[in-house]
Amino acid sequence: MKTLRYKRNVPLFFVYQWIGMFMLDRAIWMLFxxxxxxxxxxxxLLETLFHAVNFVAEVPTGMIADRFGKRTSLLAAQxxxxxxxxxxxxxxxxxxxxxxxxxxxxxxxLQSGAASALFYETLKGQGKQSAFAKLNSRLASxxxxxxxxxxxxxxxxxxxxxxxxxxxxxxxxxxxxxxxxLMEEPAILPDQEEDLETNEEERRANGFERLPLTxxxxxxxxxxxxxxxxxxxxxxxxxxxxxxWSIGFYSQVIxxxxxxxxxxxxxxxxxxxxxxxxxxxxAYLGERLLGRRGTIWISALGFMLCLAxxxxxxxxxxxxxxxxxxxxFISGLEPLLETxxxxxxxxxMRATMLSVFSMMISACMMVTFLVIGMLADRMSLSASLQTIxxxxxPLMAGITAIAARSAHRHWCRKSVQ
Numbered sequence: 001m002k003t004l005r006y007k008r009n010v011p012l013f014f015v016y017q018w019i020g021m022f023m024l025d026r027a028i029w030m031l032f033x034x035x036x037x038x039x040x041x042x043x044x045l046l047e048t049l050f051h052a053v054n055f056v057a058e059v060p061t062g063m064i065a066d067r068f069g070k071r072t073s074l075l076a077a078q079x080x081x082x083x084x085x086x087x088x089x090x091x092x093x094x095x096x097x098x099x100x101x102x103x104x105x106x107x108x109x110l111q112s113g114a115a116s117a118l119f120y121e122t123l124k125g126q127g128k129q130s131a132f133a134k135l136n137s138r139l140a141s142x143x144x145x146x147x148x149x150x151x152x153x154x155x156x157x158x159x160x161x162x163x164x165x166x167x168x169x170x171x172x173x174x175x176x177x178x179x180x181x182l183m184e185e186p187a188i189l190p191d192q193e194e195d196l197e198t199n200e201e202e203r204r205a206n207g208f209e210r211l212p213l214t215x216x217x218x219x220x221x222x223x224x225x226x227x228x229x230x231x232x233x234x235x236x237x238x239x240x241x242x243x244x245w246s247i248g249f250y251s252q253v254i255x256x257x258x259x260x261x262x263x264x265x266x267x268x269x270x271x272x273x274x275x276x277x278x279x280x281x282x283a284y285l286g287e288r289l290l291g292r293r294g295t296i297w298i299s300a301l302g303f304m305l306c307l308a309x310x311x312x313x314x315x316x317x318x319x320x321x322x323x324x325x326x327x328x329f330i331s332g333l334e335p336l337l338e339t340x341x342x343x344x345x346x347x348x349m350r351a352t353m354l355s356v357f358s359m360m361i362s363a364c365m366m367v368t369f370l371v372i373g374m375l376a377d378r379m380s381l382s383a384s385l386q387t388i389x390x391x392x393x394p395l396m397a398g399i400t401a402i403a404a405r406s407a408h409r410h411w412c413r414k415s416v417q
Contacts, residue, residue: 007122007126008182008183008184009118009119009122009183009184009186010119010122010123010135012179012180012182012183013118013119013122013139013183014138014139014142015179016074016115016176016179016180016183017139017142017143017146018142018143018145018146019146019172019175019176019179020111020115020143020172020176021142021143021144021146021147021150022146022147022149022150022153022172023147023150023151023154023169024150024153024154024157024165024166024168024169024172025154025158025165025166025169026147026150026151026154026269027151027154027155027252027265027266027268027269027270028151028154028155028158028165028252028265028266029249029252030043030249030250030252030253031158031252031253031256031265032158032162032165033046033097034253035162036091036092036093036097038094038097039377040253040373040376040377040381041373041374041376041377042094043373044369044370044372044373044374044376045370045373046094046097046098046101047101047249047365047369047370047373048365048366048369048370049098049101049102050101050102050104050105051105051362051363051365051366051369052362052366053102053105053106053109054105054108054109054358054359054361054362054365055359055362055363055366057105057106057109058109058112058113058355058356058358058359058362059217059220059352059355059356059359061073061106061109061110061112061113061114061355062109062112062113062114062351062352062353062354062355062356063216063351063352063355064110065110065113065114065117065351065352065355066117066348066349066350066351066352069185070114070115070117070118070121070185070351071114071118071180071183071184071185072185073110073111073114073351074110074111074114074115074118074180075177075180075181076110077106077107077110077111077114078107078173078174078176078177078180079173079177080103080106080107080110081103081104081107081169081170081173081176082170082173082174082177083103084100084101084103084104084106084107085166085167085169085170085173086166086170087099087100087103088100088101088104088166088169089163089166089167107173108358109355109358112354112355112358113350113351113352113353113354113355113357113358114351116136116338116342116354117350117351117354118183118185118186119132119135119136119139120132120342120350121186121187121347121350122186123135124186124347125186125187132339132342133284133287133335133336133339134284136335136338136339137280137281137282137283137284137335137336138281139335140277140280140281140283140331140334140335141277141278141280141281142277143277144273144274144276144277144280144331145273145274145277146273147269147270147273148269148270148271148272148273148274148277149270150270151266151267151269151270151273152266152267152270153168153266154168154266155263155264155265155266155267155270156263156266158266159261159263216349216352219349220349220352220353220356223345223349223353224356227344228406229344229406229407229409229410230341230344230345230353232402232403232406232407233337233340233341233344233403233406233407234341234356234357234360235360235399235403236296236300236337236399236400236402236403237337237341237357237360237361238357238360238361238363238364239364239395239396239399240299240300240303240330240333240396241330241334241361241364242361242364242365242367242368242369243307243364243368243392243396244303244326244330245361245365245369246365246368246369246372247307247310247326247385249369250372250373250376250381250385251319251323252265252269253381254319254381254382255268255316255319255320257381258315258316258319259316260316268320268323271324272323272324272327273327275324275327275328275331276327276328276330276331277331279327279328279331279332280331280332280334280335283331283332283333283334283335283336284335284336286332287336292336292340292407292408292411293404293405293407293408295332295333295336296333296400296403296404296407297400297404298329299329299330299332299333300329300333300396300397300400301397301400302325302328302329303326303329303330304393304396304397306322306325306326306328306329307322307326307389307393308389308393309322310322310323310326311382311385311386311389312382312386340407341353341354341357342354344410368388368392371388372384372385372388375387375388
């Protein structure tokens with residue numbers, strides 16, 4: 001009976017994805033901080049502290065989700081999100097803004113592993129986990145369209161009053177809380193597929209969610225030690241996404257420096273997310289043609305090439321064009337890489353291990369975002385980016401080669417079994 005009841009999770013999750021990703025300040029939060037008088041160095045420090053909280057809280061909140069329920073974790077995230085939005089309205093100095101952003105970081109950690117894990121376990125409970133890649137691509141598409149619309153809406157609201165942006169965020173968190181309340185927590189079921197390696201991991205992870213903190217940490221370390229493919233793909237995604245997200249944020253300032261106003265910047269980000277949504281929706285079709293190894297190579301190399309060209313652009317047309325092309329490669333990879341990681345993780349520790357991946361992204365963001373911002377205070381933002389790329393591009397190429405080879409070997413071995 002419970003299985004039938006939590007079937008409604010799927011349509012509710014699509015609603016949650018739309019509302020939860022309607023982030024009014026996504027395309028303009030750096031401009032909000034600039035309007036408050038913060039320098040790029042201060043903004044870089046604030047963003048680094050944001051990701052430091054992510055880094056520290058990711059695994060504990062993932063453990064909370066595995067022990068007390070993914071739904072409980074998502075409900076808590078919305079309550080904290082309301083508090084963060086209200087605080088941002090009231091804050092007027094660096095310390096107040098930093099504290100409000102720290103609360104926003106907790107929202108991210110409470111949702112990061114729990115949301116995807118709840119959706120995957122819902123499908124698994126219905127015997128439909130094989131449809132996850134396709135449905136996750138659709139969810140990614142919905143999220144990107146929502147962010148696109150919200151980017152334009154946020155830009156328009158910001159031109160009126162910044163308080164409207166964050167009052168709207170508080171309202172959206174409240175609506176999300178109600179949607180999540182209607183969901184059911186799916187039962188954790190053993191994996192039924194005839195895969196000896198996966199079933200062995202399921203047996204090892206049995207009871208993981210009931211272990212004390214020290215026991216869970218040992219379980220995480222043990223899992224990563226046994227599953228090198230998970231570790232390598234996580235590092236690959238973390239280094240790539242950290243640069244992609246940093247560029248996405250700093251592009252707000254770059255576009256402003258070349259003469260675009262808040263409304264136009266919001267429109268560009270909105271159009272970029274719609275474009276990304278179309279790519280994400282059909283990403284699984286591209287994977288059928290390229291395979292997993294080809295998907296990893298094409299996504300990473302395409303992004304690296306466009307990023308290098310973006311870093312040397314001085315005009316609006318060139319900068320916007322390569323900004324869109326970078327989004328093409330990243331948005332096509334995101335739902336697929338998430339699927340690969342899900343397939344590698346046993347159910348009892350799913351939210352925790354996805355939080356480990358998010359923690360890796362936060363660690364990379366702390367370095368990438370901070371270094372770009374600090375260098376930008378001493379030279380131009382474009383010069384800062386060009387300097388960073390001299391180190392990042394060869395590093396990313398090496399990581400991509402290792403990740404593609406590891407993924408190919410792992411799934412070839414599974415196909416033989």
